[in-house]
Amino acid sequence: MAGVTVLCAVRGAAETDVVLALGAPGSGATVTRRCGDVAELLAAAAAGAGGVALVSGDLPGLDREAVGRLHAAGVRVVALSDDAAPAARLHALGVDAVVERYDEALLLAAVRDVATTTASVAGASDHLVLGRGGQDLDDPLGPEDALGLEDAVADDAVPRRGSVVAVWGPVGGPGRTTTTLEVAAALGGMSRGRRRHGRARREAATSAPESVLVVDADTYGASVAARLGLLDDAPGLAAVARAAAHGSLDLPTLARHSPVVGGRLRVLTGITRAARWPELPASAVEVVLERARELADWTVVDCGPLLEADELLMYDTHAPQRNGATLAALQAADVVVVVGAADPVGIQRLVRGLEDLREVPVPVAAERVVVANRVRSSAVGSRPEAAVRDALARYAGVDDVHLVPDDAAGLDGALLAGRTLAEEAPGSPVTVAFEGLAQRVRATVATLLPAEV
Numbered sequence: 385m386a387g388v389t390v391l392c393a394v395r396g397a398a399e400t401d402v403v404l405a406l407g408a409p410g411s412g413a414t415v416t417r418r419c420g421d422v423a424e425l426l427a428a429a430a431a432g433a434g435g436v437a438l439v440s441g442d443l444p445g446l447d448r449e450a451v452g453r454l455h456a457a458g459v460r461v462v463a464l465s466d467d468a469a470p471a472a473r474l475h476a477l478g479v480d481a482v483v484e485r486y487d488e489a490l491l492l493a494a495v496r497d498v499a500t501t502t503a504s505v506a507g508a509s510d511h512l513v514l515g516r517g518g519q520d521l522d523d524p525l526g527p528e529d530a531l532g533l534e535d536a537v538a539d540d541a542v543p544r545r546g547s548v549v550a551v552w553g554p555v556g557g558p559g560r561t562t563t564t565l566e567v568a569a570a571l572g573g574m575s576r577g578r579r580r581h582g583r584a585r586r587e588a589a590t591s592a593p594e595s596v597l598v599v600d601a602d603t604y605g606a607s608v609a610a611r612l613g614l615l616d617d618a619p620g621l622a623a624v625a626r627a628a629a630h631g632s633l634d635l636p637t638l639a640r641h642s643p644v645v646g647g648r649l650r651v652l653t654g655i656t657r658a659a660r661w662p663e664l665p666a667s668a669v670e671v672v673l674e675r676a677r678e679l680a681d682w683t684v685v686d687c688g689p690l691l692e693a694d695e696l697l698m699y700d701t702h703a704p705q706r707n708g709a710t711l712a713a714l715q716a717a718d719v720v721v722v723v724g725a726a727d728p729v730g731i732q733r734l735v736r737g738l739e740d741l742r743e744v745p746v747p748v749a750a751e752r753v754v755v756a757n758r759v760r761s762s763a764v765g766s767r768p769e770a771a772v773r774d775a776l777a778r779y780a781g782v783d784d785v786h787l788v789p790d791d792a793a794g795l796d797g798a799l800l801a802g803r804t805l806a807e808e809a810p811g812s813p814v815t816v817a818f819e820g821l822a823q824r825v826r827a828t829v830a831t832l833l834p835a836e837v
């Protein structure tokens with residue numbers, strides 16, 4: 385039997401022991417490369433030199449991206465944990481198995497086990513933990529770590545499982561950020577109690593306020609912080625993405641970087657300089673959004689306008705992609721809200737955008753809710769609602785577009801005040817339209833959930 389081929393990147397004195405153990409007759413394994421660092425390991429993996437990587441948990445540069453690249457090369461990863469690299473952190477990096485204390489038999493068992501299980505997506509693997517009686521360490525955040533986090537973390541045993549809404553739209557400022565903020569405000573019930581009558585009041589009375597996290601993932605023109613008058617320009621999303629890349633993003637860290645604004649919303653601000661986009665790799669944003677589900681009932685992501693992956697870089701899985709954050713949000717989303725401007729140019733871009741969305745380089749399973757924003761007769765003639773509906777039905781096959789009217793004065797006022805329109809002008813027809821959109825998002829997500837028991 386040829387056995388399992390192992391790329392060994394173990395530091396310190398243990399290296400010799402490990403290589404000897406793996407090389408012993410009957411081990412079922414062969415060390416095909418001894419790598420001094422992550423770069424060497426990745427090169428060996430890319431060259432197809434081995435099927436399993438055995439790494440020290442504290443190997444410099446071993447992050448989620450590196451583990452993702454090993455997986456992409458078809459290499460499973462076994463990590464040796466120690467005090468500097470506890471098992472929980474290693475699992476958060478997406479490794480396939482962790483050996484918690486050095487023991488020849490455990491090590492060989494782990495290497496053989498991962499080699500025979502089928503490769504899975506980083507982060508979603510069935511983790512193996514050896515050396516602690518198979519104790520499940522999947523969740524690095526023990527309940528006690530969460531305490532003291534006021535309202536951010538409910539202290540019930542079952543982790544919250546919030547929903548993710550991605551708000552996307554083509555170039556041209558159709559209103560992605562406005563939609564993100566107003567849908568978030570509506571989901572959080574922020575205009576509640578200010579203006580209520582009829583159906584809106586009944587709806588408000590039946591739905592309890594929920595926690596909402598806004599994430600600014602627009603790598604071309606982040607604007608959520610500026611819209612909400614947040615002066616501190618440290619991008620929260622970049623900070624938590626960094627933690628995610630290193631496997632250390634826990635709930636308190638996420639909460640710390642997402643301040644509460646306007647009473648109810650938490651905000652993870654975006655990168656203030658477009659040139660900083662490499663700080664938001666898809667592999668890290670994916671983890672942030674997964675964690676966000678534990679922090680908030682709703683995570684609403686403001687996406688950038690472009691969807692393509694750089695073809696030239698596609699062959700180098702490590703090269704960061706400028707649209708990676710947006711693609712990660714679309715892939716994670718339970719609902720994708722697609723926003724277009726309700727004028728002749730905007731509608732045309734929306735029609736093309738819906739086509740582009742069908743061809744994105746990542747699987748997007750979420751249902752789309754299409755929005756035409758700033759519907760007004762000055763742009764499309766008399767009976768603008770009918771005109772917009774007809775155009776979208778005819779050219780995009782969308783027969784249930786959600787219409788949002790135009791209220792430039794209202795939105796300017798909200799911008800000036802650094803608040804959402806929901807707070808600033810709860811009676812604006814635009815606020816009412818976004819509340820309707822939020823209801824639709826809720827209803828869409830409700831159809832995805834298993835019936836409550």
Ligand SMILES: Nc1ncnc2c1ncn2[C@@H]1O[C@H](COP(=O)(O)OP(=O)(O)O)[C@@H](O)[C@H]1O
Nearest residue numbers: 557558559560561562758789790791792795814
């Ligand atoms: N329904 C609306 N009525 C009036 N103005 C709007 C409306 N929606 C958005 N705007 C304005 O259009 C501009 C662009 O909106 P924004 O949400 O920033 O677009 P994007 O995020 O797609 O670039 C902003 O000045 C915003 O206030």
Ligand SMILES: [Mg+2]
Nearest residue numbers: 560561602607
């Ligand atoms: Mg924007």
